């Protein structure tokens with residue numbers, strides 16, 4: 001299977017220095033959900049890996065996070081997009097966990113869950129730590145300039161091979177475009193042809209029903225809602 005790993009805040013939805021604490025504060029970035037739908041149509045599974053230290057800080061609880069993710073899933077479904085799983089780190093920086101990015105624990109958990117290698121998997125983030133976490137496990141780090149992305153680019157020190165794009169939609173444009181082997185960091189397996197996927201209706205498979213989620217784990221878990229092969 002083909003996989004793309006996305007950060008959440010600043011990549012899929014607008015970021016906030018005050019944290020995203022409720023569904024009302026979760027506002028998608030224009031084109032991001034449509035970009036995920038395009039990935040799905042090209043055969044990619046899309047997984048989110050997100051630091052949510054607001055949990056450890058008591059800014060919101062697990063029920064609020066689940067409600068936020070229900071809104072995310074519902075909004076995605078409305079444009080024919082599917083998020084296969086959301087992995088989150090609930091810890092604060094000084095908890096010294098293995099899952100908070102820039103540590104690669106969440107990505108390694110994703111690899112175990114989906115039984116695949118992370119080598120060459122595209123990871124998209126707006127913060128340096130997103131890119132670092134991907135880089136150390138052999139992913140292709142892609143920086144988007146939405147969210148904190150402009151600041152991240154300005155600070156520099158990006159991992160070698162980091163690709164920079166205006167937003168998630170542009171990442172997907174690049175990923176689904178046929179690229180020559182010479183200038184591509186993506187291996188042939190993960191570089192999908194887009195020919196027969198363009199032009200498909202954005203609302204191809206809407207699912208108006210919202211499935212209940214009850215992920216109450218205090219640790220990094222996903223809310224995977226389907227069995228994977």
Ligand SMILES: [Zn+2]
Nearest residue numbers: 089097099100
């Ligand atoms: Zn953690």
